[in-house]
Amino acid sequence: MKRILLAGTVLLSLAFTSCETTKEIIFNEDGSGNLSASMDLSSLISLAKMSGGAEGFDDIDEKKIDTTMALSSFTDSLASLSTSEKALAGKGSMAVNMDLENDVLKTKMSLPFANAAELAQVDIISNKTASTAIMDALAAGKEKSEYGRHGNT
16 A cells, blocks of 8 residues: 555656646536546556556556546545545545556546636645645555455456
């Protein structure tokens, strides 16, 4: 578990310099909508492997994770958020697609909003939670794969 956290920390420290980030906002007629923030961190995988910073990948190199999780399942671990921000974040979801063997790591966070004021809040939330949510998602995927490896279902 410590190795995956170390690998994730290396990835996230480089994330802000060599990743592709896309934000998409969809508005409904009533002013509500959805903010999606996608990050393609795939280039960081190969960079980390080449620089020797991928020591934590040894345990998970052959694993593939393609999952979508409700953010409500780990809002308590998002210490940087206020109670009202956690309530808004809990309505969203996080998709993770990871295939380290093929240098793929993509995430997409989707957060619904009811009006323009909430849009501003969910934008701030997406910025605050991106790294924490990715680390939690990777840790959850690691635990699932270890659980399955021991013959449990």
